[in-house]
Amino acid sequence: MKDFATLFTRVDQTTKTTRKVSALADFFETAAPSDRLWCIALFSGRRPRRVITTSLLREWASERAGIPLWLFEESYPIVGDLAETISLVLPAGEPAEDKPLTFWIERLAELSRADEDTRKAGILEAWEGQDRTERLLFTKLLTGGFRVGVSQKLMTRALSQATGQEEALLTHKLMGSWTPETTTWERLIEAEDPSADLSRPYPFYLAYQLEEGDDLGPATDWFAERKWDGIRGQLILRGGEHHLWSRGEELMTDRFPEFARLIDYLPEGTVIDGEVLAFQDERPLPFNALQKRIGRKTVPKKLLIESPVVLMAYDLLEEAGRDVRDQPFADRRARLDALVAQAPAEAPVRLSPNVSAEDWESLAETRAESRDFNAEGLMLKRRDSPYLSGRKKGDWWKWKVDPLTIDAVMIYAQQGSGRRANLFTDFTFAVHDGDTLVPFTKAYSGLTDAEFRRITQWVRKNTVQRFGPVRQVTPTHVFEIAFEGIQESPRHKSGVALRFPRMARWRHDKPVAEANTLEDLKEMLRMYG
Amino acid sequence: MADVLTFTDRGIYCPAADIHIDPWRPVDRALITHGHADHARPGMGRYLCTEGSAPVMRHRLGEIDVETVRYGERVTIGGATFSFHPAGHVPGSAQIRVEVGGEVWVVSGDYKTVGDGLSEPFEPVRCHAFITECTFGLPVFTWTALPALRAQINDWWRANAAEGRACILGAYSLGKAQRLLHDLDPEIGPILTHGAVENTNAVLREQGLALPETIRVEPETRGKDHPGAMVIAPPSALGSAWARRFPNSSTGFASGWMALRGVRRRRAADRGFIVSDHADWPGLNAAIAETGAERIFVTHGYTSIFRRWLEEQGYDAKIVETDYEGESLDDAGDQEAA
Numbered sequence: 001m002k003d004f005a006t007l008f009t010r011v012d013q014t015t016k017t018t019r020k021v022s023a024l025a026d027f028f029e030t031a032a033p034s035d036r037l038w039c040i041a042l043f044s045g046r047r048p049r050r051v052i053t054t055s056l057l058r059e060w061a062s063e064r065a066g067i068p069l070w071l072f073e074e075s076y077p078i079v080g081d082l083a084e085t086i087s088l089v090l091p092a093g094e095p096a097e098d099k100p101l102t103f104w105i106e107r108l109a110e111l112s113r114a115d116e117d118t119r120k121a122g123i124l125e126a127w128e129g130q131d132r133t134e135r136l137l138f139t140k141l142l143t144g145g146f147r148v149g150v151s152q153k154l155m156t157r158a159l160s161q162a163t164g165q166e167e168a169l170l171t172h173k174l175m176g177s178w179t180p181e182t183t184t185w186e187r188l189i190e191a192e193d194p195s196a197d198l199s200r201p202y203p204f205y206l207a208y209q210l211e212e213g214d215d216l217g218p219a220t221d222w223f224a225e226r227k228w229d230g231i232r233g234q235l236i237l238r239g240g241e242h243h244l245w246s247r248g249e250e251l252m253t254d255r256f257p258e259f260a261r262l263i264d265y266l267p268e269g270t271v272i273d274g275e276v277l278a279f280q281d282e283r284p285l286p287f288n289a290l291q292k293r294i295g296r297k298t299v300p301k302k303l304l305i306e307s308p309v310v311l312m313a314y315d316l317l318e319e320a321g322r323d324v325r326d327q328p329f330a331d332r333r334a335r336l337d338a339l340v341a342q343a344p345a346e347a348p349v350r351l352s353p354n355v356s357a358e359d360w361e362s363l364a365e366t367r368a369e370s371r372d373f374n375a376e377g378l379m380l381k382r383r384d385s386p387y388l389s390g391r392k393k394g395d396w397w398k399w400k401v402d403p404l405t406i407d408a409v410m411i412y413a414q415q416g417s418g419r420r421a422n423l424f425t426d427f428t429f430a431v432h433d434g435d436t437l438v439p440f441t442k443a444y445s446g447l448t449d450a451e452f453r454r455i456t457q458w459v460r461k462n463t464v465q466r467f468g469p470v471r472q473v474t475p476t477h478v479f480e481i482a483f484e485g486i487q488e489s490p491r492h493k494s495g496v497a498l499r500f501p502r503m504a505r506w507r508h509d510k511p512v513a514e515a516n517t518l519e520d521l522k523e524m525l526r527m528y529g
Numbered sequence: 530m531a532d533v534l535t536f537t538d539r540g541i542y543c544p545a546a547d548i549h550i551d552p553w554r555p556v557d558r559a560l561i562t563h564g565h566a567d568h569a570r571p572g573m574g575r576y577l578c579t580e581g582s583a584p585v586m587r588h589r590l591g592e593i594d595v596e597t598v599r600y601g602e603r604v605t606i607g608g609a610t611f612s613f614h615p616a617g618h619v620p621g622s623a624q625i626r627v628e629v630g631g632e633v634w635v636v637s638g639d640y641k642t643v644g645d646g647l648s649e650p651f652e653p654v655r656c657h658a659f660i661t662e663c664t665f666g667l668p669v670f671t672w673t674a675l676p677a678l679r680a681q682i683n684d685w686w687r688a689n690a691a692e693g694r695a696c697i698l699g700a701y702s703l704g705k706a707q708r709l710l711h712d713l714d715p716e717i718g719p720i721l722t723h724g725a726v727e728n729t730n731a732v733l734r735e736q737g738l739a740l741p742e743t744i745r746v747e748p749e750t751r752g753k754d755h756p757g758a759m760v761i762a763p764p765s766a767l768g769s770a771w772a773r774r775f776p777n778s779s780t781g782f783a784s785g786w787m788a789l790r791g792v793r794r795r796r797a798a799d800r801g802f803i804v805s806d807h808a809d810w811p812g813l814n815a816a817i818a819e820t821g822a823e824r825i826f827v828t829h830g831y832t833s834i835f836r837r838w839l840e841e842q843g844y845d846a847k848i849v850e851t852d853y854e855g856e857s858l859d860d861a862g863d864q865e866a867a
């Protein structure tokens with residue numbers, strides 16, 4: 001695994017993409033085909049099946065390190081990564097003979113069939129012979145989550161350099177539900193016909209955020225629709241079957257069984273880009289209705305009735321088995337309109353309404369009404385644009401409504417983890433309720449590094465009490481908390497839960513007495529909940 | 530028996546001698562462990578420190594009334610006897626031993642137990658009570674051994690120099706910068722220093738420390754006139770306008786925090802070298818064990834966790850709130866504490 005460790009180190013040790021790409025390309029040229037395939041799999045989130053529970057790993061690692069389990073558990077959130085914590089606490093071992101990446105993956109599969117004592121011995125033996133980087137990588141194979149600063153895009157570019165194939169073609173080849181157990185390097189990368197796989201999705205086109213001052217030219221060049229607050233999904237109807245992909249390239253078909261009916265209502269060879277929304281009485285339900293469905297692989301009947309979903313269709317990528325992504329958006333949309341119009345009302349598909357306007361003032365008014373529709377703002381799509389892949393600036397824009405805000409008092413602070421381990425970054429905020437301060441949300445982001453450093457210094461000097469890692473601080477600082485939505489929550493003391501809370505501003509100008517009240521929060525709940 | 534030392538809102542206080550150790554508010558008489566900004570502060574009536582710490586303190590604090598002692602020399606003030614012992618943290622740094630009526634307490638200031646080739650090596654001092662920091666008081670912190678560290682830094686420098694790139698290494702100006710200078714192989718190329726580092730170099734050279742030849746970066750200094758250079762600068766200079774004179778360069782940080790991948794990635798440097806002037810986990814534990822102390826006071830760092838660990842090891846451990854700071858990656862210019 002030394003070559004894989006070297007690749008990891010080279011990628012990890014630079015912030016320059018060209019150097020990352022050349023490290024990857026070197027690996028794709030020199031490693032064994034099965035190691036190359038595993039490398040692609042790991043860097044694109046396809047990890048081997050978890051064979052050992054993380055609680056056992058923690059136990060074994062602390063035992064080997066000679067520390068109590070609680071101390072391991074306290075260290076883990078500070079490091080922020082389980083595999084890294086394990087690699088750091090284990091004492092240095094005796095170097096053993098180098099084995100390829102695939103060997104270790106197969107060794108793990110072998111151990112998964114053994115009894116617990118054998119597994120433990122096998123893992124400890126592996127750790128003993130590895131250096132710190134190898135341990136980190138090997139343990140990551142066990143725990144999953146191979147995020148190493150290599151995007152799919154970078155990896156595809158490196159593969160393109162190493163194989164001479166075009167990036168777009170490779171992107172398509174890498175999508176879908178393959179795993180290294182079900183395919184080979186030859187079949188996945190070198191074979192000719194990628195469309196053989198009927199479930200294979202198209203790469204998603206991603207929109208950019210519209211900023212103040214961006215000039216998009218005449219409003220009439222743009223098609224406008226609501227920005228729905230659901231899950232982006234690509235519905236594929238091919239070969240008499242249906243598949244639903246998430247933007248994260250996850251197959252969600254089984255989570256939303258109602259879409260099976262669309263096979264009867266839409267023609268064969270159709271691929272639609274849209275938003276999966278919990279939807280009832282012709283309007284979207286609040287996001288938490290959909291949230292109930294996201295977490296589960298299979299859906300009980302009760303939930304199907306409580307939180308029914310539709311696909312809010314907004315683009316057509318394949319028509320009658322033909323890739324139409326290079327057609328102008330206006331044409332694709334017209335064809336989509338015609339397709340969806342054929343489907344009856346009971347079919348779980350809707351057309352995302354066209355809210356285009358002649359001028360920007362009218363669009364701004366439409367955008368301002370977004371919350372009434374449980375929408376996050378507007379999407380603007382250039383009428384004559386093709387469907388590109390990835391995030392490319394220019395043709396699709398999201399124009400979000402301004403967030404809701406409230407001024408709150410910081411009352412608890414906790415140290416961050418991982419990249420922010422030496423700073424206080426996790427805060428709890430409160431609003432006034434008579435003489436007391438009622439906590440209502442936590443927030444972690446939104447401040448600059450310099451502000452985090454300042455607040456860290458302050459927290460150290462103004463700790464009133466400690467509860468484990470949490471410090472209660474003297475109520476002194478007021479922050480403007482921005483959030484996207486608010487809903488009732490009996491689980492919280494304040495009775496409300498916020499969606500995407502973050503620190504928008506440090507209100508140095510506001511004394512604690514001027515922070516908002518619980519009554520203000522409840523008023524927001526009445527208006528926007 | 531009354532405590533030999535107490536903890537007040539001005540600093541660590543010795544009632545028997547009516548003096549403070551490393552106070553953070555102005556007091557009449559202060560004993561100072563070392564010259565870093567969080568330990569040696571301005572505004573004290575009189576200072577007492579080691580011969581090795583005094584020049585840097587004068588450099589940082591200007592006109593001050595300083596008395597110096599040699600390591601191991603005994604000084605009696607009121608009813609207490611004091612002596613200073615090497616802490617291995619930076620050149621001149623000391624642990625302060627306080628004895629009152631046969632009871633011995635040690636204020637360790639900042640310390641590290643592994644040699645850096647430049648600072649006087651840490652010397653364990655037997656005591657009844659030991660006051661220690663624990664910036665790196667977690668089992669995930671183990672420093673790279675000195676030979677491996679030197680190889681890592683010099684290999685990085687050599688590889689970049691071969692491609693005509695400069696290396697900019699971020700390290701705080703007093704202590705870390707000089708020990709790194711000492712670790713460099715001057716055969717590889719020229720060594721340039723940021724003004725804040727070079728000012729401290731001058732003070733230390735003056736007191737007889739052997740440092741390799743360095744070139745001060747002046748306003749008109751251009752990176753291309755010094756191909757393959759190693760540039761040592763305070764962490765805050767990296768990524769600043771100052772660093773733009775070296776457009777073709779690789780960046781690195783030298784800090785104990787570099788043991789955590791996440792921290793290194795937040796700083797967006799190419800390389801992170803795991804090196805600190807504070808004790809790592811094995812160092813803290815070994816140092817505490819060697820004092821033979823039963824009572825331990827932890828001042829700053831992962832105090833709650835470390836205290837619990839010490840309690841389980843059978844010590845009587847307490848947390849005391851102080852104004853000292855651990856190794857920070859974010860200090861600017863000469864304001865740095867460590």
Ligand SMILES: [Zn+2]
Nearest residue numbers: 565639866867
């Ligand atoms: Zn220090």
Ligand SMILES: [Zn+2]
Nearest residue numbers: 567639854867
């Ligand atoms: Zn310090």
